[in-house]
Amino acid sequence: MLEIKNLHCELEEDSEVKILNGLSLTVNPGEVHAIMGPNGSGKSTLSYVLSGRDGYEVTEGSATLEGADLLDMEPEERAAAGLFLAFQYPVEIPGVGNMTFLRTAVNAQRKARGMEELSAGEFLKLVRAKAKELQIDPDMLKRPVNVGFSGGEKKRNEILQMAMLEPKMCILDETDSGLDVDAMKLVSDGVNALRDAERSFLVITHYQRLLNHIKPDVVHIMSEGRIIKTGGPELALEVEENGYGDLLAEAQA
Amino acid sequence: MMPRAKLKARKVEAAEALVGARPLPESNVWMRRAREAAHARVLDMGLPTKRDEYWRFTDPRRLTAAEAEAGKLHDTQGEAPVFDAFDRLKIVFTNGVFDAEASDALEMDGVEIAPLAEAAAADLHWARDIYGVLEQRGQNPVERPLASLNTAYAREGMFIRVTGNPERPISLIYNRSAEDGDAIVHHVIRVEAGAEVTILENGPVAARFNQVMEADIAEGATLHHIRAQGRDHERAGTAHLFARLGAEAQLKSFTLTANGSLIRNEAVIWLDGADGSAHIAGATVGDGAFHHDDTVFINHAAPRCESRQVFKKVLRHGAVGVFQGKILVDQVAQLTDGYQISQALLLDEDAQFLAKPELEIYADDVQCSHGSTSGEIDKSQLFYLRTRGVAEDEAKLLLVLAFLAEALEEIADQGFADDLRDRLEAWLKRRG
Numbered sequence: 001m002l003e004i005k006n007l008h009c010e011l012e013e014d015s016e017v018k019i020l021n022g023l024s025l026t027v028n029p030g031e032v033h034a035i036m037g038p039n040g041s042g043k044s045t046l047s048y049v050l051s052g053r054d055g056y057e058v059t060e061g062s063a064t065l066e067g068a069d070l071l072d073m074e075p076e077e078r079a080a081a082g083l084f085l086a087f088q089y090p091v092e093i094p095g096v097g098n099m100t101f102l103r104t105a106v107n108a109q110r111k112a113r114g115m116e117e118l119s120a121g122e123f124l125k126l127v128r129a130k131a132k133e134l135q136i137d138p139d140m141l142k143r144p145v146n147v148g149f150s151g152g153e154k155k156r157n158e159i160l161q162m163a164m165l166e167p168k169m170c171i172l173d174e175t176d177s178g179l180d181v182d183a184m185k186l187v188s189d190g191v192n193a194l195r196d197a198e199r200s201f202l203v204i205t206h207y208q209r210l211l212n213h214i215k216p217d218v219v220h221i222m223s224e225g226r227i228i229k230t231g232g233p234e235l236a237l238e239v240e241e242n243g244y245g246d247l248l249a250e251a252q253a
Numbered sequence: 254m255m256p257r258a259k260l261k262a263r264k265v266e267a268a269e270a271l272v273g274a275r276p277l278p279e280s281n282v283w284m285r286r287a288r289e290a291a292h293a294r295v296l297d298m299g300l301p302t303k304r305d306e307y308w309r310f311t312d313p314r315r316l317t318a319a320e321a322e323a324g325k326l327h328d329t330q331g332e333a334p335v336f337d338a339f340d341r342l343k344i345v346f347t348n349g350v351f352d353a354e355a356s357d358a359l360e361m362d363g364v365e366i367a368p369l370a371e372a373a374a375a376d377l378h379w380a381r382d383i384y385g386v387l388e389q390r391g392q393n394p395v396e397r398p399l400a401s402l403n404t405a406y407a408r409e410g411m412f413i414r415v416t417g418n419p420e421r422p423i424s425l426i427y428n429r430s431a432e433d434g435d436a437i438v439h440h441v442i443r444v445e446a447g448a449e450v451t452i453l454e455n456g457p458v459a460a461r462f463n464q465v466m467e468a469d470i471a472e473g474a475t476l477h478h479i480r481a482q483g484r485d486h487e488r489a490g491t492a493h494l495f496a497r498l499g500a501e502a503q504l505k506s507f508t509l510t511a512n513g514s515l516i517r518n519e520a521v522i523w524l525d526g527a528d529g530s531a532h533i534a535g536a537t538v539g540d541g542a543f544h545h546d547d548t549v550f551i552n553h554a555a556p557r558c559e560s561r562q563v564f565k566k567v568l569r570h571g572a573v574g575v576f577q578g579k580i581l582v583d584q585v586a587q588l589t590d591g592y593q594i595s596q597a598l599l600l601d602e603d604a605q606f607l608a609k610p611e612l613e614i615y616a617d618d619v620q621c622s623h624g625s626t627s628g629e630i631d632k633s634q635l636f637y638l639r640t641r642g643v644a645e646d647e648a649k650l651l652l653v654l655a656f657l658a659e660a661l662e663e664i665a666d667q668g669f670a671d672d673l674r675d676r677l678e679a680w681l682k683r684r685g
Contacts, residue, residue: 051640054632079642091637095655104651105641112642144655161641 001200002027002050002169007061008225009049015057019045021225022061027169027218030197034211035204036236037222038244043204044088046222047173051085052078065169080112082168086158086175093145098157101145102127106164130163134190151178152186159190170194171202176210188213208240221247255304264299268398271300271319278408280373287385291404294389298398307395310575310607311546315489315515316399321461323433324487327512334426335455335481335509335676339668341424342366344411348429349436349459351409355428363417364450369410369439380412383441387467387495391521394581395550400493400519403465407439410465414443415450415474422477427456429485434459440466444474446499451477451666462490472499472526478506479669481676482513486543489515500526500555507664508535509673510545511680517546524551524558524586534563534663538677539572539604540684546575547595553586553616562593565660567653567681569600576625579611586616593623598630598656650681 004025011017019042027033037043049056050063052075063070065081073081093101107117118126131141134156146154155175162170172191176184191201191214203214211219211233219235220227221244228251229235239247255263272295277288300317301308315322344366345355351368359366372380385404391397413423425440436459444450448471458464470476478494490513496504510516522531537545551560566574576595597606608625630652638648657677664670 053636074645075636075639076642076644076648079640085640087637091633093634093637093652093655095658096651101638101641101651104643104647105638108644108647109642165641 001029001031002063002065002202004063005061007049007063008059009045009056010059012055012057019056019225020049023222023226025220025227027200027202029200031217032195032201032203032214033218033220034216034236035202035220035222036206036208036239038248041222042225043222044173047085047171047204050171051075051083076108076112079165079167080109084162084165084167084170086155086162086170086172088174088177090146090154090158092147094147096145098143098145099127099141102161102164105161109165127164130160133193134160134163135186136160152180152183155179155183155187156190159187163190163194168198169200169202171204173204174206175203176205176207184210185213208236211236223248223251260302260304261299264302265296267300267317268295268298271317272296272402272405275406277405278373281376283376283381284373284384288405291385291388291401294392294401295398295405298392298396298401300398307577310577310609311515311517311544313399313517315461316463316491316517321433321435321459322487322489324460324485324514326429326432327457327485329484332679335483335672336424336453336669338672339422341422341453342419343424343426345426345428346409346436346438346458348431348434349409349427349438349462352428361419361421363415363419363448364423365414365416366423367412369407369412372412372441377412379414379443380441383443383467383469384439387469387497388465388493390523391493391495397493397519397521399463399491400465400495403437403439403463403493407437407465409437410439410441412441413452414445415448416445418449422451422453424453424455427454427458429457429459432460434461436462438462438464442466442468442476444468444470444476446471447473449475451479453479453669455481455483457484457488458490460488462488462492464490464492466492466494468494468496468504470496470498470502470504473501474499475503476505477665478504479664479673480506480508481673482508482516483511483676486512486514488513491517491519494520496521496531497523497525498529498531501528502526503529504531505663505665506533507660509676510535510537511677512543513545514542515544517548519548520550522551522560524553524560525555527555527557529555529558530560531558532561532563532663534561534660535565536657536660536673536677537564537566537574538680539566539568539574541570541572543568543572544575545573547577548575549578551580551591553580553582553589553591556586557588558586559590560592561663562595563660563663564595565657566597566606567600567656568597568604568606571603573605573607576606576608576610578609578623579613580621580623582614582616582619582621584615587618589616589619589621591619591621594659595625596656597627598653599627600629650678653681654678
């Protein structure tokens with residue numbers, strides 16, 4: 001599904017700042033991978049580079065989604081190819097209604113994939129059903145995108161978008177940040193409902209607790225822009241227990 | 254710098270040269286007096302120049318020149334005019350002249366309508382207290398000689414007295430078929446106590462226009478004013494709205510401006526009675542040789558009134574936007590709630606926004622705020638939309654419309670707001 005090989009990247013405006021230093025990773029269809037690591041290890045940058053944000057210069061390596069070169073695509077083309085990034089800090093867009101936004105996005109992707117646009121009625125029915133599953137208040141759909149939403153509402157709104165867009169490869173960037181226990185459960189349930197044999201997830205997180213809800217197949221530890229260790233779910237428990245110190249020392253040795 | 258006395262002498266000379274010998278239109282006694290007084294004001298004040306503080310951002314030369322510059326007519330390619338889908342009482346002006354043939358009968362329950370020419374020959378008591386009167390009051394604290402010029406020479410316009418709640422909006426449509434020529438149009442509106450009306454204006458008017466609307470809104474009355482200035486690009490013009498509000502009266506005035514090489518819209522509002530409310534808003538899109546100026550003066554002259562000014566401009570390719578807005582709160586106007594925002598979205602580095610927000614407050618228990626910003630499209634919002642599969646152009650369009658939305662929200666009727674939003678969207682799409 002997602003294949004990242006020896007990815008190097010630096011800041012566009014300062015080539016001295018190297019953020020990814022030879023990162024390699026393969027996520028197969030249906031798998032859930034978690035990336036953990038200390039602050040500043042490059043986790044969020046990885047999600048931005050994969051989704052196409054400006055400001056980063058890839059100097060070496062490749063990233064492909066089902067064989068297609070992601071790095072060569074515009075952000076909207078990556079989305080049409082099936083990539084989805086759930087933001088750590090979902091962006092507020094005053095003046096754009098959440099419903100308008102969702103409908104524009106869904107229809108843009110359908111168009112890009114050569115499908116017919118959903119009628120207003122079909123769309124409404126679909127969005128209401130999905131929103132209900134995520135316990136999203138209908139009022140939230142009428143408000144401008146993310147404006148005045150609580151932390152939990154913003155994250156649920158991200159998952160709602162994911163559910164509506166039905167991507168193949170979902171990247172969740174610290175989706176657990178700013179969530180209380182109940183909200184985390186709700187968001188995780190939303191994610192788990194989307195798990196299937198054809199859809200893969202890359203879950204970026206600081207803490208193991210999210211992984212109690214979204215059970216990963218593979219856990220990677222990231223430091224200084226590289227994967228320094230890969231293992232099963234037990235690796236996350238080890239981090240929870242002992243912190244990153246030992247793993248980092250081990251990697252440097 | 255030119256000494257004040259010399260500047261003033263030149264302004265007066267220019268006025269003398271332009272209208273000193275120009276005869277006033279034939280009128281009944283009351284209107285002749287109003288015209289003569291306005292004519293004397295013009296000669297006394299002189300014509301505006303860019304050296305006037307009040308015109309520092311906008312050069313009025315094209316508005317004061319003896320001849321209007323001709324300009325090409327825009328090919329609408331069959332696009333229906335704005336408000337076309339709505340049931341309304343249509344009053345058509347062609348090249349600034351009332352076109353009775355093209356208009357509906359000037360009859361509707363709850364309203365009396367007469368063309369200016371008719372009113373000038375009759376003795377309309379209610380209009381006597383408004384025509385030229387509000388304009389004259391509007392010469393303080395700043396001189397507006399172009400409005401006086403209008404009072405002196407306007408032969409066209411509608412006198413509208415609203416006594417009830419007419420079921421349809423009154424739609425003033427300004428068609429234009431001549432590439433050159435001036436239009437001077439002067440409307441007088443009286444909304445009687447408790448009455449409510451919607452007045453629509455649209456169309457390119459003329460190569461050069463000078464419009465005045467004097468509105469007297471009595472106690473508890475409501476005036477909705479929605480104006481769309483669009484179509485032909487090569488136009489210059491100025492429009493003044495003078496409005497006086499009684500106790501608990503409401504005014505909502507919204508203007509959409511697209512195209513026009515030099516447009517200055519002035520609004521002068523007096524909140525004379527307690528608990529009145531005045532909202533003045535504008536959404537402007539400018540591309541290329543476009544200069545648009547919104548100049549607003551709101552005087553809180555009574556307690557507990559509310560006023561809002563919301564102006565949004567989207568500019569690019571050398572387009573210039575100007576906003577001058579002042580809130581004056583008199584000492585008696587306690588518990589005033591005044592809000593003013595002017596914002597420009599500059600789509601490239603050639604566009605320019607010039608703003609001069611002012612507050613002058615003499616009461617001690619008031620709430621007034623003002624803000625003015627200019628900026629570009631928010632990169633993180635754009636990226637967020639694109640990650641959801643929305644193509645860059647469409648995402649930008651969505652964000653530009655979102656920027657304008659706060660101004661459109663000032664229109665009470667959702668149908669009109671949607672219509673204008675659709676126009677803006679079409680304009681933005683056409684321009685790419």
